[in-house]
Amino acid sequence: MPPKSRSETEKRIPWGGELHIASLLVHFQPSMREAVHAAILAMEGAEIHLAQESKLVVTVEGPHEGFIADRMTAMHLLDGVLSAVLVFHQVEPAEHEAALATV
Numbered sequence: 001m002p003p004k005s006r007s008e009t010e011k012r013i014p015w016g017g018e019l020h021i022a023s024l025l026v027h028f029q030p031s032m033r034e035a036v037h038a039a040i041l042a043m044e045g046a047e048i049h050l051a052q053e054s055k056l057v058v059t060v061e062g063p064h065e066g067f068i069a070d071r072m073t074a075m076h077l078l079d080g081v082l083s084a085v086l087v088f089h090q091v092e093p094a095e096h097e098a099a100l101a102t103v
């Protein structure tokens with residue numbers, strides 16, 4: 001399944017003064033692969049960057065850390081997901097976000 005593009009995400013999320021970017025490792029039951037992929041791709045701000053057997057590397061972009069935490073919790077609670085763990089979290093100021101939007 002192709003990941004969502006940054007522009008699709010930007011159109012739906014109300015951005016504030018910061019851009020939060022996080023990467024997550026999601027481990028799931030192989031029999032639930034399609035359902036887990038579809039559910040994560042349907043989440044606002046989430047993109048799947050790598051899928052191997054029963055693991056996914058996912059990034060989440062949003063306006064605050066609560067947005068990131070909500071997505072991580074939602075992924076963890078999906079049927080078939082064994083774990084969803086934060087690997088990296090970065091915060092960029094709004095000026096950086098505006099520069100990215102012009103790329």
